[in-house]
Amino acid sequence: MRRVYALSAFIPVAIVLEIANAPDTAVFFAAALGIVPTAQLMSDATEALAARSGPGIGGLLNVTFGNAPELIIAIFALGQGLQEVVKASLVGSVIGNALLVLGFAMGAGGLKRGEQAFNRDHARVQSLTLLAVGAVLVVPTVVRALAGGSLPGIEEHRHHFPGGLEAVALAVAVVLVLVYAWELARSVRSRTGRFEPVPEEVQPEGGVWSVRRSVVLLAVAAVLVGVMSDVLVHSILGASRSIGLSPFFIGVFVVGIVDQMDLALNIALGSSVQIAMLVTPLLVLLSFLVGPHPMALVFNGYEVAALLAAGVMALLVTLGPRSTWRQGAALLGVYAAFGVVIELA
Numbered sequence: 001m002r003r004v005y006a007l008s009a010f011i012p013v014a015i016v017l018e019i020a021n022a023p024d025t026a027v028f029f030a031a032a033l034g035i036v037p038t039a040q041l042m043s044d045a046t047e048a049l050a051a052r053s054g055p056g057i058g059g060l061l062n063v064t065f066g067n068a069p070e071l072i073i074a075i076f077a078l079g080q081g082l083q084e085v086v087k088a089s090l091v092g093s094v095i096g097n098a099l100l101v102l103g104f105a106m107g108a109g110g111l112k113r114g115e116q117a118f119n120r121d122h123a124r125v126q127s128l129t130l131l132a133v134g135a136v137l138v139v140p141t142v143v144r145a146l147a148g149g150s151l152p153g154i155e156e157h158r159h160h161f162p163g164g165l166e167a168v169a170l171a172v173a174v175v176l177v178l179v180y181a182w183e184l185a186r187s188v189r190s191r192t193g194r195f196e197p198v199p200e201e202v203q204p205e206g207g208v209w210s211v212r213r214s215v216v217l218l219a220v221a222a223v224l225v226g227v228m229s230d231v232l233v234h235s236i237l238g239a240s241r242s243i244g245l246s247p248f249f250i251g252v253f254v255v256g257i258v259d260q261m262d263l264a265l266n267i268a269l270g271s272s273v274q275i276a277m278l279v280t281p282l283l284v285l286l287s288f289l290v291g292p293h294p295m296a297l298v299f300n301g302y303e304v305a306a307l308l309a310a311g312v313m314a315l316l317v318t319l320g321p322r323s324t325w326r327q328g329a330a331l332l333g334v335y336a337a338f339g340v341v342i343e344l345a
Contacts, residue, residue: 002040010034011224018231024238031232038228039069042221048209049218067093067274068222073229074283078291080233083158086283086295091303093275098130098310099335102268106317107328115322123318126269131311133276136176138304140168140297152300154342161296169297170288173281180277269314276307302342309334 014030046065070093074086109116144165145151152159209217280297287295299307313334317327 002044004040005037007033008037011038011228014228014231018234023242024235025242027231028235028239031228031235035069035073035225035228035232038221038224041217042068042225045209045214045218045221048214049211052211052214065218067271067279069225069229070275071279071282072222072225073232074279075286075290076226076229076233077236078283078287078295081158081292082233082236083287083291083293083295084152084156084300085236087152087299087303090275090280090283091299091306093279094130094134094272095306095310095335095338097268097272097275098314099331099338101271102314102317103328103331103335105268105328106323107325107332110323110325110328115324117322118318120318120321123269124315126273127311127314127318130269130272130276130314131308133176133273134307134311136172137276137280137297138299138307140165140172141299141304143168144298151298154300154302158293159298160293161298165296165298166294169284169295172297173284176277176281177285180281269318272310272314302338306338309338 010030010033014027014034017027017030042065070089074089077083077086077089106116141151144161149162150159284295284297287293313331317323317331
């Protein structure tokens, strides 16, 4: 049994605290810890189903459910009108994977083995894709800034934009989803796995789970993630005021990493690409149906810098066929620097 499942004790704790109208800070951190095992259960069930389904369908399952916790949390936040928190958590997920997770993987592996070999071509394609998609996502922000328009502040949880920017966000979202769907269909047919994370071999106790058990556990995990997400989102603003951190900081450095469990290069880069190229545009489309206002793809300056830095750093550390602890340290250093800058801003 994975040790992370010990955190399941926080699931009923978070629910009881929410019902008892406990302080938002206690509710928030209990819910954040409760999401960790539910996200891990969803990941394990998905991997077990993928192992039973063959390479093509397995890759599709990993893409569909791989970032489901982020999507579920963000949908609840959109329903509360916390659009800037949603964007911050998406950016946090991207840099959490590309800088934090990848940094730990390279750093820990480098200290243990000296050097680690990886598929340079595959990693370079993913890092280039991440950089390109990041550039596309920040184009509306650049256009608005050049036109003299205001950008969201880090203390805001929603910012109203002209309808034209919402239309631009809709167009960008549709294009990204269509491109992702085309590339996914091509990779599933050819079994190249260009955009989906490479799954780890999952061997739960008793061997690989049966299809029925995997489906049941996946459904249970999805429900629990939804419940914990609802509790988490309702306590964000109160918790941010109580502990003196902006909703933006919490979105990037708490919500953005609570469900990041895997330490593998392909998974880290693949998940970052999925968040930027699939989850973000899907949330833009859903925002027209959920919440008080559609979500415009206009980021604050810190988010723009973080997206571009994540793409550039991922590209730089995957230029060669091997990595060392120094590359991991560089990634972790950039991630820590963003945390310090945002906290002091």
